[in-house]
Amino acid sequence: MTDDASEPGGPRGTGRLARAAAALSDVFGALAGVALAGIVVIVCTEIVLRLFRHSLLVTDEMGAYLNAAVVFLGLAYSLRHGAFIRMEFVYDRLSRPVRRLATWCFVLITTVFVAALVYVAWKHVQYAYVQDTRAISVLATPEWIPQSLMLLGLAALLVQLVAFIWERVRHVP
Amino acid sequence: ETTWDLYAFTGVTHPITVRYQMFADEVAQATNGELKIIVRPAGELPFKATEVVKATSSGQVQLAAAYQGFISGAVPVASITSLPFLVQNADQLEQIAPKLIAAADAEFGKQGVRTLFWHTWPVQNIFGRGEPIRSLADFKGRKIRSTDGKQAEMLKQLGASSISLTTAEVPVAVERGVADGYITAAFNVVGAKWQEFTDWAWLCEVHIGGPSYLLMNIDAYNALPDDVRAKLDEVAKSFGPKFRALNLADEKTALESLEKEHGVTMVKPSDAEIAELIDRMTPYWETWATQNGDAAVKLLAEVRSELGK
Amino acid sequence: MSLDLLVAVLIGGLAFLLLIGQWTAFALGTTGVVILYLSKGVIGLEALSSVVWNNTASYILVAVPLFLLMGDLILRSGVSGYFYRGVVVLLRWLPGGLLHANIMSCAIFSAVSGSSVATAATVGTVAIPEMTRRQYAPRMIFGSLAAGGTLGILIPPSIVMILYGALVEESIAQLFMAGLIPGLTLAGIFMAYIAVRIALNPALAPEGKAREDIGQEEAEEAGEEPGWRDALHVLPIFALLAVVLGSIYAGIATPTEAGGIGVAGALLLAAGYRGLNWEVLRGSLMSAVRTTCMVVFIIVGAQILATALTYSGASRAISEWVLALGLSKWMFFAMLVLLYVGLGFFVDGLSMIYMTLPVLLPLVRTFGFDLVWFGVVLTILIELGQITPPVGLNLFTIHGISGGSRFSEVVRGAAPYVALMLAMILLLVLFPGLALWLPATMMN
Numbered sequence: 001m002t003d004d005a006s007e008p009g010g011p012r013g014t015g016r017l018a019r020a021a022a023a024l025s026d027v028f029g030a031l032a033g034v035a036l037a038g039i040v041v042i043v044c045t046e047i048v049l050r051l052f053r054h055s056l057l058v059t060d061e062m063g064a065y066l067n068a069a070v071v072f073l074g075l076a077y078s079l080r081h082g083a084f085i086r087m088e089f090v091y092d093r094l095s096r097p098v099r100r101l102a103t104w105c106f107v108l109i110t111t112v113f114v115a116a117l118v119y120v121a122w123k124h125v126q127y128a129y130v131q132d133t134r135a136i137s138v139l140a141t142p143e144w145i146p147q148s149l150m151l152l153g154l155a156a157l158l159v160q161l162v163a164f165i166w167e168r169v170r171h172v173p
Numbered sequence: 174e175t176t177w178d179l180y181a182f183t184g185v186t187h188p189i190t191v192r193y194q195m196f197a198d199e200v201a202q203a204t205n206g207e208l209k210i211i212v213r214p215a216g217e218l219p220f221k222a223t224e225v226v227k228a229t230s231s232g233q234v235q236l237a238a239a240y241q242g243f244i245s246g247a248v249p250v251a252s253i254t255s256l257p258f259l260v261q262n263a264d265q266l267e268q269i270a271p272k273l274i275a276a277a278d279a280e281f282g283k284q285g286v287r288t289l290f291w292h293t294w295p296v297q298n299i300f301g302r303g304e305p306i307r308s309l310a311d312f313k314g315r316k317i318r319s320t321d322g323k324q325a326e327m328l329k330q331l332g333a334s335s336i337s338l339t340t341a342e343v344p345v346a347v348e349r350g351v352a353d354g355y356i357t358a359a360f361n362v363v364g365a366k367w368q369e370f371t372d373w374a375w376l377c378e379v380h381i382g383g384p385s386y387l388l389m390n391i392d393a394y395n396a397l398p399d400d401v402r403a404k405l406d407e408v409a410k411s412f413g414p415k416f417r418a419l420n421l422a423d424e425k426t427a428l429e430s431l432e433k434e435h436g437v438t439m440v441k442p443s444d445a446e447i448a449e450l451i452d453r454m455t456p457y458w459e460t461w462a463t464q465n466g467d468a469a470v471k472l473l474a475e476v477r478s479e480l481g482k
Numbered sequence: 483m484s485l486d487l488l489v490a491v492l493i494g495g496l497a498f499l500l501l502i503g504q505w506t507a508f509a510l511g512t513t514g515v516v517i518l519y520l521s522k523g524v525i526g527l528e529a530l531s532s533v534v535w536n537n538t539a540s541y542i543l544v545a546v547p548l549f550l551l552m553g554d555l556i557l558r559s560g561v562s563g564y565f566y567r568g569v570v571v572l573l574r575w576l577p578g579g580l581l582h583a584n585i586m587s588c589a590i591f592s593a594v595s596g597s598s599v600a601t602a603a604t605v606g607t608v609a610i611p612e613m614t615r616r617q618y619a620p621r622m623i624f625g626s627l628a629a630g631g632t633l634g635i636l637i638p639p640s641i642v643m644i645l646y647g648a649l650v651e652e653s654i655a656q657l658f659m660a661g662l663i664p665g666l667t668l669a670g671i672f673m674a675y676i677a678v679r680i681a682l683n684p685a686l687a688p689e690g691k692a693r694e695d696i697g698q699e700e701a702e703e704a705g706e707e708p709g710w711r712d713a714l715h716v717l718p719i720f721a722l723l724a725v726v727l728g729s730i731y732a733g734i735a736t737p738t739e740a741g742g743i744g745v746a747g748a749l750l751l752a753a754g755y756r757g758l759n760w761e762v763l764r765g766s767l768m769s770a771v772r773t774t775c776m777v778v779f780i781i782v783g784a785q786i787l788a789t790a791l792t793y794s795g796a797s798r799a800i801s802e803w804v805l806a807l808g809l810s811k812w813m814f815f816a817m818l819v820l821l822y823v824g825l826g827f828f829v830d831g832l833s834m835i836y837m838t839l840p841v842l843l844p845l846v847r848t849f850g851f852d853l854v855w856f857g858v859v860l861t862i863l864i865e866l867g868q869i870t871p872p873v874g875l876n877l878f879t880i881h882g883i884s885g886g887s888r889f890s891e892v893v894r895g896a897a898p899y900v901a902l903m904l905a906m907i908l909l910l911v912l913f914p915g916l917a918l919w920l921p922a923t924m925m926n
């Protein structure tokens with residue numbers, strides 16, 4: 001997989017947008033790591049407190065939010081570092097030009113798909129904000145706050161895909 | 174011919190799901206198949222039970238089962254009945270229902286939905302494993318599972334500690350002593366076979382498990398042909414009371430089965446204990462109402478005067 | 483939207499996207515979005531955000547990153563290396579010793595973890611580098627791990643059984659007990675299969691190779707010939723398992739939270755072996771983040787597709803078609819197995835349950851199947867789907883941690899285990915007591 005077109009997850013370009021997208025995904029990725037550490041801390045704290053007949057009362061709620069943080073903030077980072085699985089057995093056998101075409105094809109499709117997700121996520125957060133919907137928990141957390149993680153993470157993924165496309169377009173003679 | 178989706182958060186064989194299916198069948202029959210309602214049990218659609226107002230309002234589904242406790246974060250006024258010891262049983266709920274449904278519909282209406290009919294889950298009580306609760310003092314140090322802030326507040330008043338668990342985790346948690354008890358209706362205990370790890374019930378009537386509104390998208394309703402709409406209204410009008418009666422009968426059977434077949438110790442607290450609990454919770458009711466605006470304050474005043482609490 | 487067009491979009495769209503090398507999660511999601519749009523218009527798309535959010539912001543799912551992190555810590559701190567040297571000492575007399583160790587470790591981890599992915603990932607992160615270094619045939623390694631990992635949902639606790647029990651309102655405790663004997667039996671079948679394979683073709687395991695092939699010097703350097711003292715290094719890992727397991731059975735933690743204890747224990751072990759530093763910690767966290775993202779997004783993609791199939795009416799149409807055939811009890815069962823094997827190629831297990839049960843379950847009851855027994859069979863069918871391509875969560879997990887092996891290699895390694903799982907289902911049909919004896923005994 002040395003062909004640059006076959007590394008669609010990570011725009012290796014030198015353009016400003018590519019560098020910004022890479023930096024953004026790495027910062028979000030690091031935050032995802034922090035969120036995972038947060039899950040460990042909160043779960044262990046809950047277990048220890050329970051031994052003394054206490055409870056944080058928010059462990060399941062915060063744990064769910066932190067899990068969302070791990071996934072959404074880690075999304076662009078994971079794609080960039082090739083964590084996403086794909087069936088490469090046909091792809092690898094394609095000739096170079098066809099492979100290039102295939103890459104264009106699926107990157108564009110993914111971009112449209114992710115753009116659609118960003119749009120619905122935006123509507124979702126907007127609804128939660130306008131209607132002031134709350135979690136049915138002790139905290140009664142306004143739902144738009146944790147749900148913004150979904151919007152942010154998907155947006156970072158979109159930025160990365162767009163950066164990839166932009167880098168390729170820039171280098172088309 | 175119109176097809177509607179009805180979102181239910183109960184499983185495919187759950188009696189509540191079966192009753193919604195009965196309703197769908199009655200509607201199909203009354204309208205000669207002009208209105209077909211597809212009941213979508215738990216898991217079939219991607220929404221959580223807390224999202225039903227939005228799902229119905231946006232037209233994702235035309236009908237949705239909205240349990241008052243689950244929509245407390247979306248339409249707080251509609252969930253006034255989950256305030257502990259305020260509306261304790263089915264009779265009290267019937268008494269305040271006209272005012273409650275009117276107040277809830279006023280809020281639902283802002284999002285283009287309204288109540289087609291309502292039913293109620295049975296009374297919520299406290300169940301658990303280990304030494305039975307015999308008096309208020311026995312709650313000290315017990316770990317009871319709570320599902321929202323209102324229950325957590327009540328447990329604090331009881332001197333118990335609350336613990337948060339997802340429903341799926343309850344059996345293992347109680348069996349292993351992670352939790353000592355949980356709050357639900359006997360109907361659910363038997364339905365989920367939780368009696369296997371349940372030793373006692375403390376029948377204090379925390380609150381009635383209702384109403385469970387059947388939310389309807391108003392635009393979809395208005396788009397129905399006049400005769401179909403009339404038939405739907407007719408079926409809905411008689412179905413609500415029937416649904417409630419069936420649920421309450423189930424609860425009676427479930428309580429008997431728990432006591433006689435499964436040896437669950439049933440303790441009913443004295444009137445004095447209940448009166449004390451009501452006293453302890455009153456300030457919390459008022460705080461809740463203040464936090465949720467004028468509509469909530471007005472409704473709470475009406476409910477309290479109606480029930481003399 | 484007609485059913486024909488829908489099936490064409492489903493199969494054609496998925497095949498096209500997967501063949502051009504689309505990321506699987508996005509191939510599933512995109513196909514789902516197209517079907518949603520075709521059958522419901524723009525309104526259908528509004529359901530997407532609920533699918534994405536509800537399948538991610540879930541407390542039950544935190545078991546996945548936690549158990550992944552535990553495995554990563556054990557691996558990166560070098561503790562796994564010591565463990566494996568110990569296992570070598572204990573199992574080197576068996577032909578294909580470490581392959582058996584994989585199945586056994588998976589069975590042990592299954593008693594801790596409720597998820598197949600977490601089981602495969604935990605054992606896999608430890609086993610793959612060690613076994614690759616010892617020159618086991620990659621296919622045998624991957625197959626044993628992918629299949630062994632599926633035991634995670636059959637041997638209690640099990641996330642699948644919790645969700646199935648909640649859906650059909652059967653006792654989760656009984657389901658758990660019903661899964662235990664079939665789980666151990668299946669592990670035994672896997673080990674018997676490995677023994678036969680190695681007997682037929684000794685070159686699949688390093689014992690069958692000439693010493694020179696392995697690289698004598700490298701072996702010496704790595705301390706390839708461990709002494710009996712090295713066997714002691716299995717103890718810390720067993721202690722970790724005992725603590726994690728014990729925390730569940732002693733009522734200290736729920737199965738989900740046990741992952742947190744696992745991480746804390748792994749940190750202690752790593753520190754004890756002087757293998758804990760910032761690099762190890764950071765590397766483990768980020769690796770767990772990547773694998774979690776991949777797995778959760780495949781669940782999200784599969785759920786988008788499942789929602790689309792529900793909305794379009796396809797799931798009900800397909801199930802009703804099966805119904806209309808008027809089959810006998812066991813013909814129906816055979817059809818059901820076929821249906822789930824077929825769906826299992828493309829759809830992840832939980833989606834499969836949610837897509838089909840609403841229509842099939844009343845029928846399963848009508849035919850008089852015991853729902854606890856059926857839950858065990860369904861769980862094995864889901865396990866089977868987890869190791870069939872193109873969509874197999876365990877295949878993805880093992881591939882993800884295989885360090886650059888080809889996906890097809892993982893697929894081929896896991897293929898024989900599909901037949902073994904079908905054999906297990908046949909056993910359950912012939913001897914339903916395998917599943918039902920334990921719950922019945924424990925209840926009385």
Ligand code: NA
Nearest residue numbers: 592634637639
């Ligand atoms: Na398990």
Ligand code: NA
Nearest residue numbers: 826867870873
């Ligand atoms: Na599969």
